[in-house]
Amino acid sequence: xxxxxxxxxxxxxxxxxxxxxxxxxxxxxxxxxxxxxxxxxxxxxxxxxxxxxxxxxxxxxxxxxxxxxxxxxxxxxxxxxxxxxxxxxxxxxxxxxxxxxxxxxxxxxxxxxxxxxxxxxxxxxxxxxxxxxxxxxxxxxxxxxxxxxxxxxxxxxxxxxxxxxxxxxxxxxxxxxxxxxxxxxxxxxxxxxxxxxxxxxxxxxxxxxxxxxxxxxxxxxxxxxxxxxxxxxxxxxxxxxxxxxxxxxxxxxxxxxxxxxxxxxxxxxxxxxxxxxxxxxxxxxxx
Numbered sequence: 001x002x003x004x005x006x007x008x009x010x011x012x013x014x015x016x017x018x019x020x021x022x023x024x025x026x027x028x029x030x031x032x033x034x035x036x037x038x039x040x041x042x043x044x045x046x047x048x049x050x051x052x053x054x055x056x057x058x059x060x061x062x063x064x065x066x067x068x069x070x071x072x073x074x075x076x077x078x079x080x081x082x083x084x085x086x087x088x089x090x091x092x093x094x095x096x097x098x099x100x101x102x103x104x105x106x107x108x109x110x111x112x113x114x115x116x117x118x119x120x121x122x123x124x125x126x127x128x129x130x131x132x133x134x135x136x137x138x139x140x141x142x143x144x145x146x147x148x149x150x151x152x153x154x155x156x157x158x159x160x161x162x163x164x165x166x167x168x169x170x171x172x173x174x175x176x177x178x179x180x181x182x183x184x185x186x187x188x189x190x191x192x193x194x195x196x197x198x199x200x201x202x203x204x205x206x207x208x209x210x211x212x213x214x215x216x217x218x219x220x221x222x223x224x225x226x227x228x229x230x231x232x233x234x235x236x237x238x239x240x241x242x243x244x245x246x247x248x249x250x251x252x253x254x255x256x257x258x259x260x261x262x263x264x265x266x267x268x269x270x271x272x273x274x275x276x277x278x279x280x281x282x283x284x285x286x287x
Contacts, residue, residue: 010083011044012214013068013101018042018077020063020238039238040077045182050208050215052229052246054222054261060238061218068216085220099129106187108167112159115121117154118145118170123175144173148203153282165196172203182214192217200230207267222261226250234258257263 020038038060045068053061058110066072067079070089078087081100085095105111112121122141126132132140137155147153148169159167168188175183188198205228208215223233224237225246232249234242234257242255253259 009048010063011080012082013045014080014083015041015043015064015067015074016076016078016080018067019080020060020067020072021075026050036238038067038074041238041240043068043233043240045216047181048227049100049230050217051171052225052232053218053224053235053281054220054232055214055235056140056220059235062186063238065103065186065216069101069103069184070094071103076159081176090143090283095129099178100181102178102180102183104168104171104175104183104185104188107191108164109159109191111171112167112174114159116158116161117155118157118162120162121159121170122174122177125174129178131178140177145170147176147207148173160165162265163196164192164256165199168192168196168200172200176207176211179211179215182216183208184216184218186218187220188217189224190221197224201263204228234261 018038018041019036022035022037023032023077024035024253025277041060041064043051043064053064055061063072067074070086078085080086081093081097084093086097089097090119092148116124119141122144126140131137141155141182142152145152150166150169150173151277152236154158154162154166154170168191183204189200190202192200203225204215204217207213217225217228222232222234229246232242232244232246233240234249234255236255236257241256242249242253249258249274250262
């Protein structure tokens with residue numbers, strides 16, 4: 001997507017000079033110490049694009065994601081949702097954002113309710129947001145489980161009866177239940193082994209292309225971010241230290257921290273990811 005085109009399109013999410021500061025347990029009651037998790041960050045997510053946010057643990061990337069989806073209030077700056085200032089969200093605005101922006105978390109074991117069947121977990125967002133008739137919801141549940149490559153028999157199971165890869169597929173299906181415009185994927189493959197990781201990444205890319213989704217993909221693995229992203233933002237100590245297309249960041253990194261990440265981190269993926277995932281899918285679709 002060109003810059004000229006971007007200027008004519010309203011971003012789904014726009015973080016304008018956002019900072020997030022947390023109080024720590026150190027210091028005195030009157031003068032607590034503070035940690036700047038995010039510092040003066042601006043970021044626009046446009047329809048249909050994937051932004052990769054990469055950095056080490058504690059660099060502020062997950063806090064940034066939480067601000068984008070409404071889970072974290074910024075200390076300063078503004079958050080715009082489709083052109084509307086939602087920095088101080090009303091209940092109605094929070095509900096609207098929840099319908100349009102979905103989150104896929106790192107660990108599907110904790111993201112899913114261990115006591116609810118897969119069927120009920122996929123149904124729940126539609127019930128909460130009062131989407132469709134009961135018949136339409138049932139049809140959507142069957143459609144969702146098929147979209148993520150799982151058999152219908154999974155719907156009667158509990159999360160604990162599924163493998164890690166299957167649970168993450170269910171979490172992705174749940175995130176898609178309300179037909180969102182954007183998905184925020186916060187380390188969605190880091191809790192999975194390398195073979196399953198490749199399959200889940202390919203699934204996310206296929207769904208993004210098929211449904212025209214925008215995506216924010218967060219990872220500490222810069223090679224994974226390279227594979228899936230249109231644009232990359234490298235974060236360090238709460239700040240964006242490098243931005244550019246995946247090609248620009250990899251072929252001509254300008255910041256020393258980016259160069260360090262590129263040199264230090266071997267890919268957590270198989271070198272021929274696409275073919276590797278296809279071969280695995282043929283052997284075991286559900287793992």
